[in-house]
Amino acid sequence: MQEPSPPSAPQREKILNAPFLPVLIAASMPVLYWFQERLPDQGLSMAFRVADLARGQWGGLFTSMLLHGGWAHVAMNAVGALAFGAPVARLLGKGLAPLAFVALYICSGVVAALGYGLCHPGSEAPLVGASGAVFGLIGAATRLLGGHGRVLPLFHPGVVRASIAWMAVNLIAGLAGLAPGAEGARIAWEAHLFGFIFGILAIGPLAHWFGSQPDLRPTEV
Template sequence: MTDPQGRFDAPPPARERMFNAPLTVVLIALSMPVLFFFQQRLPDGGAGMAFAPADLAEGRWGTLFTVMLLHGGWAHAIMNAIAALAFGAPVARLFGDRIGPTVFLLFYVACGALAALGYGLVHWGSTQPMVGASGAVFGLIGAATRLMGGQGRVLPLTDRRVLSASLAWMAVNVVVGLIGYAPGVQGARIAWEAHAVGFVVGILAIGPLARLFGKGPESPGAAQV
């Protein structure tokens, strides 16, 4: 388009969306407070779906998955929802739009189930129940740790940024676990071991998954995360 003097008018700059998280991530984040709303209305408050390490010896493996549907309070559910939204977005973008949502969902569930399994092995035989999607969320945090600053590439495990961020996350996790305090978990023991296992699963699995389903480290035209 030109003006009367024949000069070209530059097109107006495109507005960047303020909120552009992938739909799968948004749905997972929204599901946490929604499910907690219904959890409060169950006769047992969801206790039958909680995970206890003793479940492993008794063959109740389903609780490795149902534990992710429960939370210990509104603050607990909302904090996990915010973290899932923040750290899940770059991971979901890495996998793309075609089979990406399925890969992302399976990755999220696997991180949560393995986190609960790790916690169960550490506390073998305990009947103390555990609830929450924090293990799955820490899997997203672990994966995102290798994406931050990588311009769409998965950074090597030995990258200085990955190592420093990992140490910081684990230090905070252990300190919070030892202190035994976090918002939304009043009076409950913090399952920091599950957080740690979820983080390790996420940070290790994101590399192979990116090579199989995403924009691998060698892809120069990868979109920025």
């Protein structure tokens, strides 16, 4: 006779079941802001100013994404990057696809800043925050929610309804200054809009080139 083997210990579920890159981006925000607070100018020299483009200074397009206007601003963007970056990172998670995720995040932030510049030419007001990049992830995730791992068509009714809702909230919060952490500063809702548009458009080709979408074609018997 054979003695029964002892029951195996139950496997523990991970407390945080999120892809590495969104976790890394979200975790980096409070760390970077901790260092920003200790800079002599609070990091304003790395902010984006539209007028800098005419002077040939383009660095702020990138460095402004590393800055924030307060801890509430940090928390809001970190939660957004984690929540909406997770489904996008799961889709773009194999081979070189993680590089596409990083490119989507960075390019969304750059496009958001440039879009803000189109609306405010020559402005000297400093623009800080990763909100434009986060809204790029929100736009991309909007075409994934309810798609069961597939990118929904751009004009799918669910995508259209969600996009209208997001932009309505963005416009109301921006014009009324209701966003957490604003602390009297102007909210660049235009940058959010351009970041969202870039993300919702870019996720289609990125998923085609780098995605790991399930094959839903019928199987022949």
